[in-house]
Amino acid sequence: MLRYTIGSAFVAVFCLSSFLIDRKPAAKTARENYETYCSSCHGEKVEAFVDRQWKHGKEKSDLVKSITGGYPDLGMPAWKGVLTDKEIDEMADLILTSLKNVDQYKFANKPSSNVFTSEGMTVRLDTVASGFKSPWGLAFLPDGSMLVTDRTGDLYRVEKGNQKTKLTGGPTVLAEGQGGLLDVELHPDFAKNQLIYLSYSAVKQEGSDKLSTTAVMRAKLAGTALTDQKVIFEALPYAKTRHHYGSRLEFDKKGFLYITVGDRGSEQQNPQSLDRDAGKVHRLHDDGRIPADNPFVANKSAHPSIYSYGHRNPQGMTLNPATGAIWTHEHGPRGGDEINIVKKSANYGWPVICYGINYDGKPITNLTAKEGMEQPLTYWLPSIGPSGMAFVTSSKYPGWKNNLMVGSLRFQYLNRCVMNGDKIVSQENILKNIGRLRNVTMGPDGYLYVSVEDPGYVFRLLPVTQ
Known part of the structure; x- marks a missing residue:
């Protein structure tokens, strides 16, 4: 509910709790209100406030001010009008009291065993790299090493034995709210040209306002440095907000680069407007040129x-290896996270149609379907806070072959979608409570890799023989 912390990934876009449209007429306790409106973002025991710096003050008066008025530019809604003054006062007391007793949420508090059994496989977590804050993007180099972006702004090359080298020459990023250094992708011909792509929150100053946007840099990897940097995409216009950047990158089989851009928190202005880049999936040539067959080229x-278009905040994108189609998932508001297949010129409906409600419990729209707008393949109620996605293509996982894997930030697990063609027929939650699962990808060695944040680890999933 509250946006107090510097660099916290617990922004209000993930503040997704029980799916209620109308408040009960009976008065609620502070604990009930916290569980309804706040717990999914800040934790049942207020974990998100622990071991962090307070951004807007830590006194009771500071909390009351933040709860009442919110910080919309950071994705934190105002709760005045939803909660009474008395309820807000009691909420502040609850938070301060809870902080005195809450146990610090450390990695050691998570599952003691690194072996996890699912319906189809048993796997063991093998630690590949550690020491990150938020390992957002993962990409594998031909020599077996890995590129890892940390949302704080650093790009690392990771070799065997957790040998990390910080690379120079990356973009200047605004590491605030959900912004920072985000995804990384190799050029399809990387072995020949050594080109990589980085998505990030670019920043510029306009008068007294610090503005940001989703941008993509192409650069050449030369040892421990990036050279020949070129910004090939910049979502316009820039905005004052610090959330909903989207930022996933993916090449299709024809060599086109796809870029997701979130709605930047302006759902009534951006997603349905074709003269604005936010709330869209974009398609470019590898050098940033516009493909001649893009659907709106002729529309001046x-x-x-x-x-x-019509997207909210897509933080997962992958290529379906069987069909060549680009798949995405995106965060809903309070409920209504979606999986979609990206189609040329398609409108995915946000915010005209939606399966979720607003954070304050009020409806965003009365529609879940409308002619001319796409329906998701599936949606989650309550929201799982999805991030990262990958199809299982390796024979190392016979029980998961062709399944779709999706990370869950909110519930801290890996979601396994069993597929029949393009239809999701069942789901299972695995790797429970390993941490806020930011990314999942298939490695060239045939193993699945996942990254978790705060603290940041990269794990490899090793099958265990029964």
Whole structure:
């Protein structure tokens, strides 16, 4: 509920709790209100406040001010009008009291065993790298090493034995709210040209305002440095907000680069407007040129890089190896996270249609379907806070072959979707409570890799023979 912490990934976009549309007429206790409106973002025991710096003050008066008015630019809604003054006062007391007793949420408090059994496989977590804050993007180099972005702004090359080297020459990022250094992707011909792509929250100053946007840099990897840097994409316009950047990158089989951009918290202005880049999936040539067959090239009022629109905050994107289609998932508000197949010129409906409600419990829309707008393959109620996704293509996981894996930030597990063609027929939650699962990807060695944050680890999933 509250946005107090510097660098906290617990932004209000993930503040997703029980799916209630109307408040009960009976008065609620502070604990009940906290569980309804706050716990999914800040933890049942207020873990998100522990071992962090307070950004807007830690006195009771500071908490009351923050709860009452919110910080909309950081994705934190105002609760005045939803909670009474008395309820807000009691909420502040509850938070301060809880902080005196809460146990610090450390990695040691998570499952004591690194072996996890699912319906189809048993796997063991093998630690590949550690010491990150929020390992957001993962990419594998031909020599077996790995590139890892940390949302704080650093790019690392990780070799065997957790040998990390910080690379120079990366972009300047705004590591605030959900912003920072985000995804990383190799050029399909990396072995020949050594080109990589980085998505990030670019920043500029306009008068007294610090503005940011989703941008993509292409650069050449030369040893421990990036050279020949070129910004090939910059979502316009810039905004004052610090959330909903999207930022996943993926190449399709034809060599086109896809970029997700979130709605930047302006759902009524951006997703349905073709003259704005936010709330879209964009499609480019590898050098940033606009493909001639992009759907809105001939529309003079539309931005030509747009491939699909009506998105909220897509933080997962992957290529379906069987069909060649680009798949995404995106965060809903309070409920309504979605999985979609990206189609040329398609409108995915946000915020006209939605399966979720607003954070304050009020409806965003009365519609879940409308002619001319796509329906998701599936949606989650309550929200799981999805991030990262990958199809299992390796024979090392016979019980998971062709399954779709999705990370859960909110519930701290890996979601396994069993597929029949393009249809999700069942789901299972595995690797429970390993941490806020930020990314999942298939490695060239045939193993699945996942990253978790705060503290940041990269794990490899090793099958265990029964």
